[in-house]
Amino acid sequence: MSRKMKRRLIGGVGFAAILALFGAIVMVPLWSQSAVAGDEGAREIVLEVRDRTFDGNPTLTFEPGERIRLVVRNHDIGVLHSIRLTGIDDTLYHIPWDDDVAIEFTAPDEGAFEYICPQHAPKMQGLIRIE
Numbered sequence: 477m478s479r480k481m482k483r484r485l486i487g488g489v490g491f492a493a494i495l496a497l498f499g500a501i502v503m504v505p506l507w508s509q510s511a512v513a514g515d516e517g518a519r520e521i522v523l524e525v526r527d528r529t530f531d532g533n534p535t536l537t538f539e540p541g542e543r544i545r546l547v548v549r550n551h552d553i554g555v556l557h558s559i560r561l562t563g564i565d566d567t568l569y570h571i572p573w574d575d576d577v578a579i580e581f582t583a584p585d586e587g588a589f590e591y592i593c594p595q596h597a598p599k600m601q602g603l604i605r606i607e
């Protein structure tokens with residue numbers, strides 16, 4: 477292989493590497509964005525967990541049949557939290573520190589429900605009203 481060919485080969489590899497890197501830079505945010513976006517039509521509500529409350533445990537009000545995406549982020553250093561939407565989604569979702577969960581659901585016809593972290597209730601529980 478001539479020196480010129482080698483240089484051309486190395487140049488080609490370098491270009492491919494730059495292209496791959498550029499692709500990664502462009503694609504990764506798009507990927508994570510689509511992962512976060514989830515259900516396109518859903519209304520997104522975010523609860524930031526700090527000091528063992530769900531953002532002050534606001535009452536969440538939804539309309540019947542509304543598509544909801546509830547994102548819960550845990551900012552409590554070293555604390556494992558959980559959330560259950562009692563009567564709507566009885567799965568207990570665990571949220572490690574510095575992590576989040578996204579729960580998607582369709583609001584039921586009507587009623588009063590609650591969201592709760594069983595480990596830290598009553599400090600971590602709030603109401604969900606469908607009306």
Ligand SMILES: [Cu+2]
Pocket residue numbers: 528556557558593594595596600
């Ligand atoms: Cu908790």
